[in-house]
Amino acid sequence: MISKAVDYCKADQLLICAYKAIQDKLKDPNYWSHVELEKLKKRAKEHYIEEQKTHCCYCNMHQNSKNHRIWDLEHIAPRAKYAHFMFEPKNLAAACPDCNTHKGDKEVLVNTRRRTYPTKSEDFKIVHPHYDKYTDHIKHRRFVYVPVTKKGKYTIYLCDLLRFTVDFIGASGSASDNSFEDEMDAAFNAEDNQDLADLALELIELQLKK
Incomplete structure (x- = not known):
């Protein structure tokens, strides 16, 4: 279980605040690929690789490297469906590319109409790396x-x-x-x-x- 979610620095918070100011229905999940987020994503990925002790959040397999190329910064509730949760610290974790690919954009929330990020284990259909002991x-x-x-x-x-x-x-x-x-x-x-x-x-x- 992840004991500490990522803390965003001031530069990251400015970007996140600007994004959150957009109406939920207008939030673009593809914004995650924007070049201005590269440093934010790098910092978040480094945090979760370290926090998870180089274990994938889904298969729990140990990856014998911290090289970013063998890790994905994963959105637990998929950003394609929940763009408004894109920057939620507890919606992020480090996953191996295979698990991330297989999981894809499949549904993980019990209540698919939530506007605020869930705070309990029972709100999720899958093992949540922030809320559940594997x-x-x-x-x-x-x-x-x-x-x-x-x-x-x-x-x-x-x-x-x-x-x-x-x-x-x-x-x-x-x-x-x-x-x-x-x-x-x-x-x-x-x-x-x-x-x-x-x-x-x-x-x-x-x-x-x-």
């Missing part, structure tokens, strides 16, 4: 993600976290394919692959602890 909703070990709550299950689905298991066992399709369960069984029953056997045992252990 392990309260998702059990994660290596390449296995097991949902503990409905919110955890939705996050796994939304960000396609099963892609790690698919890649690890070398399945030919995605986790949504009908053949995926058969491929998982075949992989876990492979006697000559100790890594897969260990993975299967970890999955069973996590399920028993739910």
Whole structure:
């Protein structure tokens, strides 16, 4: 969980104030790509990479680098739908590009008509990095993600976290394919692959602890 949201400097606050003065219905989500925001975005990204200890806010995978090229500054409530939340500090986090791409602009709010930014965990359908402790909703070990709550299950689905298991066992399709369960069984029953056997045992252990 992120313990401290980004604090904007005075220069950033001037830009944000000018944006907030625009009527909500006229706010352009594409303003995020404007050149004058580059320094603001850089500072915010640096803050969240550091605050999250180089772990993606969705898959919780450790990225062994603070290089900005392997990180996205993520809008939890997507700016395409909620341009008025664009600069909300608690709507920002650092995500790996794959999770950010899979999540896209999918809906994450329970109340889609909110005009003020939500302040509680229950206001979100997904695990919120500012409001939720990751392990309260998702059990994660290596390449296995097991949902503990409905919110955890939705996050796994939304960000396609099963892609790690698919890649690890070398399945030919995605986790949504009908053949995926058969491929998982075949992989876990492979006697000559100790890594897969260990993975299967970890999955069973996590399920028993739910």
